Amino acid sequence: MTSTEVHNSYPGAWETFLGVVTAVVSLAVFLSYGFSLWQRLVAIGAVAAIVVLHLVWGRAVIRGERGNVPLLAAELALFAVAIVTVPVMNWLLFAMIPLIFQMVHLRAAVIAIVAIVLVPPVADLFLRPQQIIADLIIAVISAASGIWLGFWITRVIEQSIERRQLIADLEASRTEIARLSREAERTHLAAEIHDTLAQGFTSIITLLQSVDPALRDERLALAVRTAKENLAEARALVGALSPSPLASASLPEAVRRQASRFAEESGVPATFRTSGDERTLPTAVEVVLLRAAQEALTNVRRHAEANEASVLLAYTPSCVRLVVRDDGQGFVPSSADGFGLSGMRQRATQINGDLRVRSTPEAGTTIELEVPA
Template sequence: MSLRLWDVYFLVVAAAVTAAIIIVDGFSFELRAGSIAAIATMAALHILVGRPLVRREAVGTAALLVCLTHLLLFGIAIACVPLATWLMFAVLPIFFMMVTLRRAIALVVVANVIPVLLELHADPGGIGIDLVIAAISTASGVCIGVWITRMIEQSNERADLIAELEASRAEQERLSHTAGVAAERNRLAGEIHDTLAQGFTSIITLVQAADPGLKDERLALAVRTARENLAESRALIAALSPAALASASLPEAVRRQAARFSEESSVPSTVRVAGEPRHLPTPVEVVLLRAVQEALTNVRRHAGAGEVAVLLSYAASSVRLVVRDDGCGFDPASSEGFGLAGMRARAAQVGGAVTVHGAEGTTIEVEIPA
């Protein structure tokens, strides 16, 4: 039941009980006025104080004081006109909405004891039937309250799950879009490098071989034009490459990624470079940088690690990147996600391979011939 519908329900019950108190015979004007005033105060208390607390889901001291005040006013209304006991239908749900389940059950018991004590004071001989009614009312009130509480909890859990799934889907779409854009940029950079840049270099080499001194003005112009276009090609390759590689070498870019990871996640990380660093083809450096970014992102989101180690190893005919964490690990065969699949695809484009171990922590190894 939404809060607005509950307000309508509460006010309808209060109005119905008030009308019954006005109509019923056998009570003085003062007693009727006292009971109605107590009911009106309860309604005002709920609208002005209780409702904002329910909206904020506040279950602390303020909410408990509101419930105790409702109990006091409920007792006053019954003491004046016993017919006000029917107000129980509006009072009991308030407790389950405003305080913890244990406190709500205790308040329900007290609310059902109040009419019994007042009846005992007015007519000690008829207490038996009142006790039976109070026991039934207490049991049914507690059962309904517990059921409502469980339903609300399940509804909140479903809402949280739906929100989490929507966020996950949005994140997957973002990653897919980012990976697609990065893959296309890398492909274009590789195409420019392998075709235009190589072609211009070949033209310059062939022309200079034919006329080393470039005495022929037409050949000199051709060389200048080829060099200018080669510079433009290299500028395009640089623009299509990751910004991290535009202003730093691959080892420096990897160290920056690890430092940023530690700053954002508070997980210590170390970076070690083995072998003699050397310039690698742009597509290879892009794949390695993307791999370390994706691996560190997975550690931050899923691993629960206490430490991360990154190794960048240069060998004579290959380069190897290893990212190892001491987190919870996983089974790569059954739970490989989009990130690892994209990492494998990018590595395959440059002739490399990705190996994943998840038994004790997680180890991701990318090896590329270079």
């Protein structure tokens, strides 16, 4: 966990805690009669400097905008001055420990805590030898409790961040499912219009023209014109309900754009090529092929950790094949239906297509969709 995540998990709470503890301890020291006035003023001044450093510099450090080690060293030095001058200032550990865990990673924080709790016993060697045993015991207790508190704080915040990320992922998944559901409904409606109304109007026009090829009969001519107008409307509806990439481009161009967008967003090089004689396909077939390319490239970006990817759209006299390959970490296909493969298989089945997935761990993945067309 980074210091930014710790700090941003409870914005303002750490500053409030630091302010309250330092104010209470400073007031107690100022009112104490066990130390001279200059000792109390030096200790309180050091603590005040810690607070000022945090407000002026510490917030930027914790957010990751600057280096954090110099600030931590400065604050620990001031803390050491306060403890050496007035030993009861070690109560500030309750405020310093969370601050330390915000500024550095766990291992460095543990080292810093051990170092700071050893300041009083080391000072006792020169200033108060009679207190060294008591301060050593306090140091051990303070270090143990401080490290435990740090681990506990870190774990609590990690769980909070994990829950927040999980909620964000669930919201994103729900939004994506809703979008895919709407697109599937539009695609299904477009296919129905294409396969029923459009085909029906075409058949009506053909039948009427077979009766009177020259359309001398005005009633037949009117019926043909009406059927053609409605056929145009049906085709316009099919175009409007089709996915936007297909509405403004051919299938190869739409897939090429998906590969280019993938490379731009992920930073992974992606090539696209076609083979065979390109031809117009039924709308439902083009939609399934485009969606398969999008889903396969999405999986490469999210899961593969690949160095490169390639997309092939191959036209043969009897079918069209879409092949998406990557050189990533691979997976076991039988345990990866969560990667969107089940949805791809369902869409392929609707148009009598065949989806094949070949992958092994550390050996990349190949997804191939073959559609009779």
